[in-house]
Amino acid sequence: MIDLTNCTLCPHRCSVNREQQQLGFCRLDAGLHIANISLHTGEEPIEGSENGVCNVFFSHCNLRCCYCQNYQISQPQSVIRNEITDYEVAVNQIVAILQSGVKFLGFVSPTSHIPQMLLIIEKVHEKGFSPKIIYNTNGYENVETLRSLEGTVDIYLPDLKYANDSLAQRLSGIPNYCETALSAIKEMYRQKKEVISDENPALIIRHLALPNNVDNSLRVLRLIAEECSTNVFISLMSQYFPVYKALNDNEICRTLTKDEYDVVLDELDSLGFERGWTQELESNDYYQPDFNKDNPFAID
Numbered sequence: 391m392i393d394l395t396n397c398t399l400c401p402h403r404c405s406v407n408r409e410q411q412q413l414g415f416c417r418l419d420a421g422l423h424i425a426n427i428s429l430h431t432g433e434e435p436i437e438g439s440e441n442g443v444c445n446v447f448f449s450h451c452n453l454r455c456c457y458c459q460n461y462q463i464s465q466p467q468s469v470i471r472n473e474i475t476d477y478e479v480a481v482n483q484i485v486a487i488l489q490s491g492v493k494f495l496g497f498v499s500p501t502s503h504i505p506q507m508l509l510i511i512e513k514v515h516e517k518g519f520s521p522k523i524i525y526n527t528n529g530y531e532n533v534e535t536l537r538s539l540e541g542t543v544d545i546y547l548p549d550l551k552y553a554n555d556s557l558a559q560r561l562s563g564i565p566n567y568c569e570t571a572l573s574a575i576k577e578m579y580r581q582k583k584e585v586i587s588d589e590n591p592a593l594i595i596r597h598l599a600l601p602n603n604v605d606n607s608l609r610v611l612r613l614i615a616e617e618c619s620t621n622v623f624i625s626l627m628s629q630y631f632p633v634y635k636a637l638n639d640n641e642i643c644r645t646l647t648k649d650e651y652d653v654v655l656d657e658l659d660s661l662g663f664e665r666g667w668t669q670e671l672e673s674n675d676y677y678q679p680d681f682n683k684d685n686p687f688a689i690d
């Protein structure tokens with residue numbers, strides 16, 4: 391089903407032949423394109439992840455968010471410093487991290503890289519390691535592609551960014567994000583609903599609250615409650631910090647206020663979500679990756 395000679399992996403359905411260097415919306419050929427592999431403590435303290443998560447950051451993305459915190463590696467024009475294009479190099483780096491006792495292997499922005507991700511998992515298994523697999527996605531996914539991952543992914547970590555298509559179009563350049571991402575999350579829930587428990591956060595839905603957009607956040611939470619379940623884990627993030635094109639956008643060129651975040655927190659509570667994590671408002675000071683460094687998350 392996964393066929394890069396006629397790529398329909400994600401909802402853009404470009405139908406390009408990536409094996410012959412035809413480029414679709416994501417601008418990716420059929421090769422391996424990893425921007426960084428590093429140990430990351432992550433925003434969600436999942437049980438068993440005390441030693442951190444080995445995160446594989448794929449380059450380029452199938453969204454065009456004007457506020458992307460990873461814009462140095464996610465955009466079509468991104469020039470990736472020290473890009474990893476060799477499977478052996480990638481797997482050796484992953485194994486070196488897993489050998490230190492890390493039990494989770496996270497793939498960040500994997501949507502356009504699923505065949506490459508599956509090959510890496512296979513090679514890591516061949517080396518004798520069986521980490522739990524985290525699939526960390528912006529939510530813009532095809533349901534049939536996700537079905538092919540059933541049994542491979544241990545923890546789905548999707549965003550639900552918007553409940554408003556015009557906002558999605560304006561900020562992420564995508565016309566049909568809401569219905570598409572919601573369908574994807576429903577499929578993830580179908581796969582994981584029997585195993586979600588306090589000890590096993592098999593589906594963690596992330597939402598980044600944006601300044602001047604409290605209504606969007608409230609609607610996102612209501613959509614999850616009404617269309618999916620309040621049984622899932624929610625990671626409600628306040629860490630927004632304007633970077634990239636957002637610096638010139640009057641609506642989102644500032645951080646979130648306490649009043650804005652409190653309104654969203656109240657809704658989370660009143661809808662009955664009991665699993666997950668919220669953040670301190672000061673979080674925006676701590677999550678500024680710089681992919682021009684060897685360790686993008688090192689704090690100077």
Ligand code: SF4
Nearest residue numbers: 397400403404414416
């Ligand atoms: S993965 Fe890339 S080429 Fe394939 S459908 Fe999505 S954007 Fe298009």
